[in-house]
Amino acid sequence: xxxxxxxxxxxxxxxxxxxxxxxxxxxxxxxxxxxxxxxxxxxxxxxxxxxxxxxxxxxxxxxxxxxxxxxxxxxxxxxxxxxxxxxxxxxxxxxxxxxxxxxxxxxxxxxxxxxxxxxxxxxxxxxxxxxxxxxxxxxxxxxxxxxxxxxxxxxxxxxxxxxxxxxxxxxxxxxxxxxxxxxxxxxxxxxxxxxxxxxxxxxxxxxxxxxxxxxxxxxxxxxxxxxxx
Amino acid sequence: xxxxxxxxxxxxxxxxxxxxxxxxxxxxxxxxxxxxxxxxxxxxxxxxxxxxxxxxxxxxxxxxxxxxxxxxxxxxxxxxxxxxxxxxxxxxxxxxxxxxxxxxxxxxxxxxxxxxxxxxxxxxxxxxxxxxxxxxxxxxxxxxxxxxxxxxxxxxxxxxxxxxxxxxxxxxxxxxxxxxxxxxxxxxxxxxxxxxxxxxxxxxxxxx
Numbered sequence: 001x002x003x004x005x006x007x008x009x010x011x012x013x014x015x016x017x018x019x020x021x022x023x024x025x026x027x028x029x030x031x032x033x034x035x036x037x038x039x040x041x042x043x044x045x046x047x048x049x050x051x052x053x054x055x056x057x058x059x060x061x062x063x064x065x066x067x068x069x070x071x072x073x074x075x076x077x078x079x080x081x082x083x084x085x086x087x088x089x090x091x092x093x094x095x096x097x098x099x100x101x102x103x104x105x106x107x108x109x110x111x112x113x114x115x116x117x118x119x120x121x122x123x124x125x126x127x128x129x130x131x132x133x134x135x136x137x138x139x140x141x142x143x144x145x146x147x148x149x150x151x152x153x154x155x156x157x158x159x160x161x162x163x164x165x166x167x168x169x170x171x172x173x174x175x176x177x178x179x180x181x182x183x184x185x186x187x188x189x190x191x192x193x194x195x196x197x198x199x200x201x202x203x204x205x206x207x208x209x210x211x212x213x214x215x216x217x218x219x220x221x222x223x224x225x226x227x228x229x
Numbered sequence: 230x231x232x233x234x235x236x237x238x239x240x241x242x243x244x245x246x247x248x249x250x251x252x253x254x255x256x257x258x259x260x261x262x263x264x265x266x267x268x269x270x271x272x273x274x275x276x277x278x279x280x281x282x283x284x285x286x287x288x289x290x291x292x293x294x295x296x297x298x299x300x301x302x303x304x305x306x307x308x309x310x311x312x313x314x315x316x317x318x319x320x321x322x323x324x325x326x327x328x329x330x331x332x333x334x335x336x337x338x339x340x341x342x343x344x345x346x347x348x349x350x351x352x353x354x355x356x357x358x359x360x361x362x363x364x365x366x367x368x369x370x371x372x373x374x375x376x377x378x379x380x381x382x383x384x385x386x387x388x389x390x391x392x393x394x395x396x397x398x399x400x401x402x403x404x405x406x407x408x409x410x411x412x413x414x415x416x417x418x419x420x421x422x423x424x425x426x427x428x429x430x431x432x433x434x435x436x437x
Contacts, residue, residue, distance in 0.1 A: 095248075097324035
């Protein structure tokens with residue numbers, strides 16, 4: 001590399017996953033684990049506290065956006081659906097352009113935006129968000145997928161800022177041991193938090209909402225960003 | 230110089246290209262494309278119409294002054310009768326500007342509108358990357374077939390080797406299109422109609 005080309009000139013100064021503007025929270029996880037239900041719950045619980053919006057990357061077109069609209073958790077102009085070209089994983093990790101476009105559109109439409117939930121399309125355990133797109137990410141798995149899921153690991157389970165194990169109410173029905181899931185998750189997550197929840201029993205997702213509030217408090221909401229030049 | 234061109238034309242450059250099918254999603258829905266032979270015909274048709282226009286615009290935009298860039302953006306509109314295709318082109322242009330500013334810093338980016346036509350962004354990126362107009366045209370012509378080719382592969386679960394071979398065999402034609410002087414006004418009503426029908430669908434995987 002010639003001396004006048006320093007890598008540092010091209011790479012932004014390290015910021016702790018902070019993009020400025022609203023806090024962007026990624027919600028990822030396998031199909032059917034409850035990502036959309038969690039997004040809806042967070043909208044209901046946090047919608048009165050924060051100026052918020054949702055970007056959805058549903059694997060099949062606008063299914064999730066329609067779900068959110070039907071449930072009237074957010075007005076239409078606060079939901080943007082992204083077409084992922086059959087590759088939901090690519091759209092949140094490898095080429096995040098379409099998602100950045102959606103976030104920018106929501107920001108321009110709602111200048112006071114404080115919180116954007118970016119819901120991934122259903123994928124597998126290797127799916128994770130690029131930190132170029134989100135500030136923090138939540139990975140959602142469910143008990144019905146088997147109590148071995150946390151042990152199998154994968155970037156979502158091991159490295160997400162929050163792991164949510166949903167559908168704890170089904171544990172007795174599918175013979176899943178919640179203690180095993182908790183222990184296995186703790187073993188691979190290096191101290192990062194895990195929440196065991198049942199969105200059916202608690203449609204407000206109170207524990208997850210508390211975690212999101214803490215992220216907003218620690219990392220700052222709209223206009224409070226000081227980490228990016 | 231070659232490496233910059235390879236980077237610009239690399240489908241993995243994060244400029245949003247993977248979310249656009251270049252009309253092939255609707256061509257498949259309409260039965261126009263269903264196997265390697267019909268895909269090849271579609272790609273050639275696209276190459277010689279919108280591909281040729283994009284190549285001409287990209288070459289003209291490479292090193293152009295601000296006034297010329299404004300005129301070229303209008304010329305791109307004039308050559309793109311379908312509102313859906315205009316929007317798709319500007320969406321991809323926006324994506325390329327976003328990554329291009331980071332990859333190849335240059336004051337020329339400020340001469341473009343926020344959402345320029347994709348071909349103009351290609352021209353500016355090529356110039357900022359130290360490339361020549363013919364390189365910009367080559368990238369535009371190549372991308373006009375590589376995008377829809379991989380989209381068709383995903384949608385029809387085609388043999389990726391067959392699709393790669395089909396794209397590779399178009400190399401000479403792509404080069405010939407990239408070498409054309411000026412900005413042609415080649416139009417294809419089928420592509421325009423497919424794009425308009427596609428944009429109105431709710432059950433689509435691709436943005437265009």
